[in-house]
Amino acid sequence: MPRRKLIAGNWKMNKTASAGAQLVNDIKAQFECGCKGCENGPEVLVCPPFTTIAAVIEAAKGTCLQVGAQNIHWEESGAFTGEISGDMLNELGVSYVIIGHSERRQYFGETDETVNMRVKAALAHKLKAIICVGETLAQRMAGVTAAVIEIQVRKALAGLTEEDMANIVIAYEPVWAIGTGKVATEEEAEEVHKDIRALLKKLFACPCIAENTRILYGGSMNDKNAAGLLAQPDIDGGLIGGAALKPAAFAAIIKAAL
Ligand code: PEP
Numbered sequence: 001m002p003r004r005k006l007i008a009g010n011w012k013m014n015k016t017a018s019a020g021a022q023l024v025n026d027i028k029a030q031f032e033c034g035c036k037g038c039e040n041g042p043e044v045l046v047c048p049p050f051t052t053i054a055a056v057i058e059a060a061k062g063t064c065l066q067v068g069a070q071n072i073h074w075e076e077s078g079a080f081t082g083e084i085s086g087d088m089l090n091e092l093g094v095s096y097v098i099i100g101h102s103e104r105r106q107y108f109g110e111t112d113e114t115v116n117m118r119v120k121a122a123l124a125h126k127l128k129a130i131i132c133v134g135e136t137l138a139q140r141m142a143g144v145t146a147a148v149i150e151i152q153v154r155k156a157l158a159g160l161t162e163e164d165m166a167n168i169v170i171a172y173e174p175v176w177a178i179g180t181g182k183v184a185t186e187e188e189a190e191e192v193h194k195d196i197r198a199l200l201k202k203l204f205a206c207p208c209i210a211e212n213t214r215i216l217y218g219g220s221m222n223d224k225n226a227a228g229l230l231a232q233p234d235i236d237g238g239l240i241g242g243a244a245l246k247p248a249a250f251a252a253i254i255k256a257a258l
Pocket residue numbers: 010173177178179180181218219220221239240241242243
């Protein structure tokens with residue numbers, strides 16, 4: 001069974017509720033995302049800010065556009081100012097959650113350990129987790145990309161079972177490529193994706209885990225470079241920031257994944 005591609009938009013801290021609903025309408029106008037057009041194509045997901053999720057879910061009704069969140073806390077409730085729980089996300093009706101984005105790691109002290117706890121919380125709440133990993137420019141220049149990615153993946157997946165892996169997506173996002181316009185070459189991206197798949201083979205007894213787990217590329221993916229990246233054998237979709245806010249570009253990326 002070929003892996004179904006996933007095109008996921010990370011809206012970051014952009015779009016109020018009304019602007020988010022408008023963006024969904026604009027995406028719908030660009031792309032026939034009634035379930036007919038999407039059945040055989042990629043899964044399409046948008047991850048707006050928490051306060052925009054309900055409006056986006058409403059605007060996406062009747063389409064196959066899925067809606068996700070950008071974070072989840074590992075505790076059920078309590079004194080965790082600014083955080084969001086699995087129950088809260090379940091009640092909203094999201095299907096995915098992004099975990100460990102490099103901006104969370106860089107600006108908000110996210111670590112491999114907290115990433116792992118958040119992943120387990122997502123699974124406990126029947127949410128699919130998109131786990132972000134990626135090296136900095138300094139790490140790439142130092143030739144330690146493979147080692148850095150291996151540690152991040154191992155720690156993010158610590159304690160997970162083969163059954164859990166059905167709900168895990170990994171996003172390789174080189175930090176130097178995020179929001180910079182500097183995209184990894186197809187070869188650079190494919191090399192890391194292949195390494196991650198080889199690591200999954202080592203981590204889980206069943207070869208089906210490595211075969212079935214989707215690994216997305218993220219980092220300045222746009223309508224111009226998407227087709228080449230998505231044609232790589234181990235690249236199963238994209239996590240898209242800037243271009244996900246531009247309906248025509250996002251629709252073109254979706255089409256490139258068809
Ligand atoms: C991201 O935020 O995950 C991302 C890949 O951003 P951009 O596409 O803007 O580089």
